[in-house]
Each structure stands twice: as structure tokens, then as C-alpha cells.
Amino acid sequence: MNNFIEKIPFKKVVLIYIIIAILVGISLILFIGNAFQSKLTFIYDYHRIHETLETGNHNLENIKEEIKNMSDNSEDVVDVLILDKENKIVYSSKNSEFANEEKFTLNKADNMTNDYFVNPNNDTAIFRLTTNKELIINTVLSNFDTEIQKESEDQIFYESDFDSKQVYLLSYIANHDTGEKIYFINEIHPVENGKMYIKVTLAIMMFFFMIYWVLLALYIYQNALKSKLNPYLWGGITLITNIAGVIIYIIYKQNQKTCFKCGASQDKSHIYCTYCGIKLNETCHTCGSVLNRNDKYCAKCGEKQKNEE
Numbered sequence: 001m002n003n004f005i006e007k008i009p010f011k012k013v014v015l016i017y018i019i020i021a022i023l024v025g026i027s028l029i030l031f032i033g034n035a036f037q038s039k040l041t042f043i044y045d046y047h048r049i050h051e052t053l054e055t056g057n058h059n060l061e062n063i064k065e066e067i068k069n070m071s072d073n074s075e076d077v078v079d080v081l082i083l084d085k086e087n088k089i090v091y092s093s094k095n096s097e098f099a100n101e102e103k104f105t106l107n108k109a110d111n112m113t114n115d116y117f118v119n120p121n122n123d124t125a126i127f128r129l130t131t132n133k134e135l136i137i138n139t140v141l142s143n144f145d146t147e148i149q150k151e152s153e154d155q156i157f158y159e160s161d162f163d164s165k166q167v168y169l170l171s172y173i174a175n176h177d178t179g180e181k182i183y184f185i186n187e188i189h190p191v192e193n194g195k196m197y198i199k200v201t202l203a204i205m206m207f208f209f210m211i212y213w214v215l216l217a218l219y220i221y222q223n224a225l226k227s228k229l230n231p232y233l234w235g236g237i238t239l240i241t242n243i244a245g246v247i248i249y250i251i252y253k254q255n256q257k258t259c260f261k262c263g264a265s266q267d268k269s270h271i272y273c274t275y276c277g278i279k280l281n282e283t284c285h286t287c288g289s290v291l292n293r294n295d296k297y298c299a300k301c302g303e304k305q306k307n308e309e
Contacts, residue, residue: 002225010219017215021208028201035197038074039139045070046184050132053173053182067093067182076139078168078185085179097122098185106170117170127170127185135171138188213242220249227253228264228275257281 033040049066064082071077071093079096081089081104092099101121109116109126117127130138169186191197221235238245256265262276269290271281281290284298285306297304 002231005218005222005231006225008218008222010215010222013215017211024204024208028204032197032201035194036191039076039191042070042074042076043136043139045073046135047132050173064091064093067091075189076186078187079183081183081185083181083183087181096185098125104183124165126165126167128167130169130171132171135169135184135186138169139186214239216242216246220246224249226263227256227258228262 080093082091106117217239224234225231264275286303289300
């Protein structure tokens with residue numbers, strides 16, 4: 001086994017690995033991007049509109065047009081309502097059931113957490129207040145939306161018609177100067193086979209990460225084998241600790257001397273290689289102590305060296 005590992009051309013193997021990993025990565029990005037195209041487009045449009053509205057420097061008519069385009073291009077958007085300071089509806093992107101009344105008001109739902117609201121004119125709808133980050137996560141990972149529906153049912157299961165209530169995700173932007181509010185009402189529709197696509201993608205990524213992890217351990221194993229060190233020890237440490245093991249190995253080798261003939265790692269104090277017997281260090285002609293390259297005098301006995309006479 002050692003002979004086989006010692007002959008592995010790691011430079012070629014790593015190059016092939018990197019090329020395949022890049023190609024697979026690009027393919028996964030294109031595949032996921034195509035499968036979740038509408039979701040990603042909504043996230044981009046929502047984030048851009050949200051940032052524009054928060055700055056306060058916008059033309060309301062232009063914003064209405066952008067909101068309309070975002071709503072038309074996403075099946076997740078139930079409606080986007082623009083309300084004045086008295087909660088009167090001045091704009092609805094989809095003219096949903098929530099825009100049928102002159103006003104759209106929300107009250108905290110009884111016996112439920114502070115994140116849930118109800119509209120007095122619609123007893124079948126519950127609104128779950130979400131942050132921008134939560135909305136983005138829910139848009140892509142629709143299982144969060146299922147959990148939110150189950151969470152709300154857990155709090156109203158005792159009601160006779162609890163299963164007829166629909167939970168909508170609600171995010172908002174408020175202008176404190178004018179009192180104007182914009183409500184984004186969403187109902188997440190999962191991508192067909194979306195969960196499977198994400199699981200397969202994560203599994204492929206994990207597979208390539210495991211290959212990298214094992215290759216690194218094998219490389220250190222091979223290097224330790226050639227340096228006449230314990231390959232099982234250093235390979236095992238790298239397999240367990242990964243980069244940390246590599247750093248420890250490099251530091252250890254830097255404190256050693258490599259035999260220029262056989263490649264064995266030797267203690268710097270060695271005069272001769274313990275594997276091939278070749279002389280590694282110059283010694284004092286008087287006391288035999290190891291000399292450093294530029295020593296003019298022996299550090300142990302103080303004798304001037306012959307090459308300096």
C-alpha cells in the first residue's frame with residue numbers, strides 16, 4: 001500500500017480534481033439557477049425595491065410600476081398594498097381580496113404570539129410578520145412556510161374552523177414622516193422537486209469536500225513516507241484535523257533537516273543521516289561539534305576553523 005501511495009502523482013491528481021470541481025460547480029449553479037429562476041428573480045426585485053423605498057428618494061409612480069412587475073412575475077406575491085397614514089388603500093398590485101375594502105387594518109391575533117396579525121374584515125386569513133431575511137429564506141426553502149403554517153395551527157387548534165385559516169407572510173416598509181405603509185403579502189409556492197434539487201446539490205458538494213479532505217491526508221501521508229517519518233501518525237492527524245494538521249506538520253518539518261541524498265527528515269544536530277549515512281553537517285576539526293554554515297569559530301571550543309585560516 002505504501003508503494004502505491006508513494007507513486008501517486010499528486011500534482012496531476014489535484015489539477016484534475018480542481019478542473020472537475022469547477023466544472024461540476026458551474027453546472028450546479030446553472031442548474032439551481034434555472035430551477036429557482038423565478039424565486040431568485042423575486043428575491044432580487046424585492047431587495048432592490050426595499051432598498052429604494054428605505055432611502056426615501058423615489059418616485060411613487062415608478063415604484064408602483066416596479067412593484068407591479070415584481071408581482072406579475074412571481075406566483076408567491078398575493079398582493080402589495082400601499083396605504084396612507086389612515087390605512088386607506090391607495091394602491092394594490094394584484095387587486096386581491098385584501099384590497100376590496102377601503103381600509104386595510106391589522107390587529108394582533110388573540111391567544112397567539114406577537115408575530116401574528118389578523119384583518120377584522122377577513123376571518124380566514126392570518127398574517128405572520130417576517131423580516132426581510134426570513135422572507136428570502138422562506139421563498140427558497142419552502143419547508144419554513146410549512147413550519148409557520150403548523151406553528152399557527154398549534155395555537156388555534158381549539159377553534160372549530162382552525163384548518164380553514166390560511167397563513168400569509170407579511171413584510172412591510174413604513175415612512176415615519178408621511179405615515180405611509182407598504183405591505184408585501186406572500187404565500188410561498190414551493191418549486192417542484194425543489195427540496196430534492198437542494199439535497200442533491202448539497203450531497204454533491206459534500207462529496208467533493210470529502211475528496212479534498214482525503215486527498216490532503218494522503219498527500220501528507222506520502223510526504224511523511226518520503227521523509228522517513230511516521231506516515232500513519234501524520235496522515236491520521238491530518239485526516240482528523242485537516243488544515244490544523246498540515247500546519248503542525250509544516251512547522252515540525254521546518255525544525256528538521258532534510259537529507260539531500262535520501263530525503264529523510266533528520267534532527268538538525270545530526271552529523272550523519274541515520275538512513276543513508278551521508279554527512280549532513282560540517283564539524284569542528286578540534287572537538288567535532290556541529291558548525292553552522294557561516295561559523296568562523298567553533299561555538300563549543302572556540303577554535304578557528306580551517307576554512308577561515
